[in-house]
Amino acid sequence: MKYVCAFLFISITSSLVAQRNFDGVEITSEQLTDNIYVLYGAGGNMGLAIGEEYAYLIDDQFAPLSEKIQSAIAQITDKPVRFLVNTHWHGDHVGGNRNFAESGAIILANDNVRKRMSTPQERRGQMTTPWPHKALPQITFTEAITLHLNESQSMHVMHVNDSHTDGDSYIYFPESNVIHMGDNFPDGYPYIDLGSGGNVDGLIQNLSMALAMVDEDTQIIRGHGKVANKTHLQEFHNIVKTLRDRVSAAIDNGKSLEEALAMGLSKEWDDDYGQGFIDGSEVITAIYKSLKSD
Numbered sequence: 176m177k178y179v180c181a182f183l184f185i186s187i188t189s190s191l192v193a194q195r196n197f198d199g200v201e202i203t204s205e206q207l208t209d210n211i212y213v214l215y216g217a218g219g220n221m222g223l224a225i226g227e228e229y230a231y232l233i234d235d236q237f238a239p240l241s242e243k244i245q246s247a248i249a250q251i252t253d254k255p256v257r258f259l260v261n262t263h264w265h266g267d268h269v270g271g272n273r274n275f276a277e278s279g280a281i282i283l284a285n286d287n288v289r290k291r292m293s294t295p296q297e298r299r300g301q302m303t304t305p306w307p308h309k310a311l312p313q314i315t316f317t318e319a320i321t322l323h324l325n326e327s328q329s330m331h332v333m334h335v336n337d338s339h340t341d342g343d344s345y346i347y348f349p350e351s352n353v354i355h356m357g358d359n360f361p362d363g364y365p366y367i368d369l370g371s372g373g374n375v376d377g378l379i380q381n382l383s384m385a386l387a388m389v390d391e392d393t394q395i396i397r398g399h400g401k402v403a404n405k406t407h408l409q410e411f412h413n414i415v416k417t418l419r420d421r422v423s424a425a426i427d428n429g430k431s432l433e434e435a436l437a438m439g440l441s442k443e444w445d446d447d448y449g450q451g452f453i454d455g456s457e458v459i460t461a462i463y464k465s466l467k468s469d
């Protein structure tokens with residue numbers, strides 16, 4: 176009997192751990208310009224722009240946080256969130272879609288975001304179930320769409336090359352010198368989600384494109400982590416490009432994935448960049464497979 180109890184205890188504990196608890200999560204905000212903010216909580220960073228009549232939200236973390244996010248927004252503005260843009264389809268960026276749609280938001284994203292959200296997908300070895308119809312973007316675009324916040328400010332939503340996924344967008348506020356780069360720019364090694372059409376060369380091209388768009392004063396909202404600047408972006412670009420070139424050379428020398436992993440190709444950055452979601456061996460594996468599949 177004791178053994179049965181111990182077994183039950185273990186299975187209950189692990190299922191509780193699997194069901195993430197958001198009770199302790201607090202939503203905090205940081206003001207970047209007169210009318211643009213970044214909101215932090217648990218999951219992908221959110222951008223918030225206040226227009227003449229409406230509030231515009233970028234990503235929405237997880238569904239259990241929607242009420243807290245709405246109260247954090249209410250502290251900043253009494254304008255309703257009318258438009259919600261998804262940087263890509265991952266659950267820590269679109270989890271609140273349905274709640275915001277039910278509160279009156281119109282959701283926009285690249286075509287592939289809606290495609291992947293509406294069909295089962297393989298993520299890190301597990302299959303996802305399709306999202307309910309109400310959580311899907313109602314307006315999708317192929318290349319780009321521009322939202323006009325007021326008489327003088329705009330918000331450019333630009334689909335970029337396949338990189339983190341095949342549905343990534345940058346959201347650029349040219350008059351305010353702010354850009355939200357989604358998970359093309361995280362706070363550690365990049366996650367190249369090969370199952371969602373991710374690609375290392377596309378990522379490097381996108382990072383180069385972002386470098387050409389920004390200047391020393393640009394405030395860069397990353398998918399995760401604190402607001403960054405051009406110097407941080409330059410460093411991240413250099414690391415990703417160096418890793419890509421090292422893995423490419425290993426492939427050219429006939430190295431198997433196991434041999435490439437044993438070479439310590441990411442060693443000098445593992446302490447700073449490999450302690451979070453993606454570690455050194457995961458980033459090398461993804462780059463290796465991405466280059467092999469090209």
Ligand SMILES: [Zn+2]
Pocket residue numbers: 263265339358
């Ligand atoms: Zn992501």
